[in-house]
Amino acid sequence: MKDFSIKWRIIKNNIFKISIIGISLISIIPLFLILFFIFQKGIASINLNFFIAGTKPTGEIGGGIANALIGTVILVLIAFAIAVPFGVITGIYLSDNKKSKLASWVRWAVELIQGVPSIVLGLIGYAWLVLPLSKLTGGKISFSALAGGLTLSIMMLPSIIKSTEETLKLIPHSLKESALALGVPYYKTMLFVILPAGLSGIITGILLGVARIAGETAPLLFTAFGNYYMNVNILKPIDSMPLLIFNYATSPYEDLHNIAWGASFVLVSFVLLLNIFARLVVKRWKVQF
DSSP, X not given: OHHHHHHXXXXXXXXXXXXXXXXXXXXXXXXXXXXXXXXXXXXXGOSHHHHHOOOOOTTOSOOOSHHHHHHHHHHHHHHHHHHHHHXXXXXXXXXXXXXXXXXXXXXXXXXXXXHSOHHHHHHHHIIIIIHHHHHHTTTSSOSOHHHHHHHHHHHHHHHHHHHHHHHHHTSOHHHXXXXXXXXXXXXXXXXXXXXXXXXHHHHHHHHHHHHHHHTOOHHHHHTTBOOSSOOOOTTSOBOOXXXXXXXXXXXXXHHHHHHHHHHHHHHHHHHHHHHHHHHHHHHHSOOOO
C-alpha cells in the first residue's frame, strides 16, 4: 500500500509537469503564428528602396517608409530625453524613501499612469499640449513631434521608475553607508556608486519603455498627427511607423497594404530585438550581492 501511494504521487507529479509544459507551449503558439504571418506578408516588400524612399501621393504606386522611420526615431529620442532623467530620479527617490507619505502617493500615481489606456493619454496630450500651443501661437504650432514625444514620455515613465526603484532596492544599504562614511557627498554616492551598481535593471526598464512606445498609435493620432512628407522639425506634424501602418492598412489601395505589411514587419522586428536585448542585459549584468 505504501509503495502504491508513492507511485501514485510520482504519477500525479509527472502529470502536473507535463500539463505545465503543454500549457506553456500552447500559450506561445499564438506569438509564433503572429510573427510568421507578419514575416510572410511583410518580407516581400522589404528592399533598399523601401527604406530610403518617401511616401508617394495617394493613388501612386511605390514609395517607402523613410519619413515614418525618421519620424519614429525623432519621437523616441524626444521621449527618451525627457522620460529617462525624470524616471531615474523618481526611482531613486522612491527607493531611498520607502515609508514617506509623498513616496506612497508617487507610487500610486505611477501605477495609475501605467494602467491608463494609451488613447486617453493621447487625449490628455491633445488637451495639455496641442490646444495650448495652438492658442499661444495663433494656430502656427499645434500638432507636432514635440507634443507626440512628450505624450510618449509619460507612457515611458512607469517602466523606468518601477525598474529603477526595484533594482536599487536590491543593492545593500551598507554600500551607500560606506560611501557616505568616507565623506562622499550624497549626490556623488548616488551617481557614481549606487546607480552603476544597478545599471542593468535601469537599462532594462528603459529598453522596455522604448519598446512599448515604439508601437503606439493612439497617442500620436492626437498629437503628432502624421505627415506624408519628410519632416525633421519637431514643431511640425510628423509621421511614424504606427501611424503609417494605420493609415495604409485602412486604405483601399492594395499597394499601400503591402507597404503597411512591410512596415509592420520592420516595427515588430525592432520591438522584438529590443526585448531580446533587454533580456540579455539582465542575464549579463544581473544585480548580485
